[in-house]
Amino acid sequence: MSKAQQLKDFSKFLKKVTLFIVVSFPLLYLADIFYSSRVVNKLDEKPMWILSKKNQKYDYAILGSSRAFNNFSVDDADSLMHTKGINLGVSASAFPQNLLCLDQFYRNGNSIKTLIVQVDAKGFQPPSIAYTYPFYDFCYFHLLGKSEFTDSIFKANTPPTLKYYFRRTMPFFKYAEFNNKYPAFHVATRFNYMFEKKNGFDYGSGSKLLTGNQDTEEQYLKSSKEHLALNTQKDTLAVEPEMKNTLIKIVSLARGHNTKVIFFTSPMLSPFNDNAEELYKHVDKIAEANNVTYFKMMKDSVSEFRTLFYDGGHLNKEGAKAFTLRFCRKIISNK
Template sequence: MLKTFVYKAALFIILPLPFAFGLHHAITQGLLLSRNKYLGTWNDIRSSKIKSKIYISGSSRARVQFSTNIIDSMLHTNSYNLGMEGYQFSMQDYRLKMALKYNPKPKCIVQVLDFFSLHDRSDLFEYQQFLPYLSDSSIIGATQQYKGRFNWFQIHVPLYRYNSEAFLIKEGINNYIHQRPTVIEKINKNYAPQDKKWDGKFEEFKAAHPRGEFAIVDYKAKAKFLSFLMMCQAKNIKLILVYPPEYSEFQSIIRNRKEIIDLYTRYANDFNIPFLDYSNHPLSRSRRYFYNSQHLNKEGAEIFTQQFCRDLTTHLDSATLQSLIVSPNSK
């Protein structure tokens, strides 16, 4: 009796496994075709689709404020925006290294900075963007420092990682069946302009921090940043550090803001890197060009990108500028 029960129980457990593995494979392979906001850029990186001369690296302040259309048009080049929403330099550095691993080396990297670049968040933000790649040990390593990091079951048990992810399951299956993405986001090489007006949340933030706030500099992130500077130097990649405009009233809230800017300035001087600081740019004085205190809206981003391109030409020698030029068909 016991033997029969064990046999039936084993069949009940084992028989669905091929189906589970097959469905898991189909979802994952379908998501590798995705163009949604979580996966589009990672898929471009890992499928070696980025042939760009200029990388824009940074947080959401890179993603929503640096127009690849304008950069390509003004500099006659091919740029790609690697900006990651919600993550500071440590994760930005991982994405950049993956881009360099799978794609041709760019001529120039524009690293976008802000007051919290050298800190690190505690939680695994928008974890969905990593789910199809959990067979890659480097992804596991890059996410292990965050709360909510992936557990053994998510990594090894078929379908477990997609639990409660109905949107990704549906998209993955559709993509796999049709062998093309079913979700197309209207973004150009990860640039995601925000056609929004001032949202008013700054007043709430200001009221909640009457004494201001200190920007924390994490020593691990600082060490990674220094390693990044040395890597660009060793690989002969032209590096530009940029602090984009932020709303002027916000700047006084960060009590150690001057020390943060001074730190970036010192790094730039030590490595002989241009540091373009737009803290006092005229855009910073008008809410018209922002949708919140730290992010330019579409109108502001396009004005700023044009200014950035003009300034970039004054910080690059003629040989470097010439090396950035590509034919229109290769963009």
């Protein structure tokens, strides 16, 4: 093939590529806008449900991972204290997601008198080690590019960083990546009708109480031994500076909105709470340095009753109700 023919063929190829870009990019851009306007209605995802709350006034909010989401009953607390609360806890969420969630909650015009943050030892480990999927990025795609604060959290929690830039600059890339979460048919037809007007999370004001006991006696003994060994490892006791700083940012963000901050650690089944003093001494230091009241309830009396636990770190419905009432009385007596 002559050089002239090669140049001619290459020129044709470039024209096809250019035509593809010219045609596809506007379509992808429009698809991106459409998806971003629809995915916010996918209220079976807890972060989406939280973001749907706007211009509300709350006496308190619970923030944290599943041990906030499942271990605290907002309805029982409200009944006892005659308050209006909300549970912002999300399963397997690390401090960066908690920070982003809280920031958006405030941006949506909501106010909170008291923020109660559930703090765990593994929350200070690198999120990729502590949790299976610590940052629910797919729930916040529609917020990319809205603020430098949001983008900075995305960039820091989207490995590799190159993926962040693709999501940020290439229209529809992010939704195509998660087509299992956002099938085109569901986005187009179902997201506005997936739940009753009163969404499932509304029934517990954001809390989800677990039923029964997940572990058999054999599983309980096995996981107890594994947890005891883990509680003495240096990696478990280590504090990731970025996670510590993120928790402090949560405190600063709340105070910037005139919100009082409280830390607590909910019960863990004995002996899962062994070595707790060593594991949580850095939380004491953070709380003291930032003038935050810290309720250490990992060894609360409910921790002695296996019948009140779903697994080693999560209370079941009966346990969550019992703990919530004890915790509320502790707060009331501390005023």
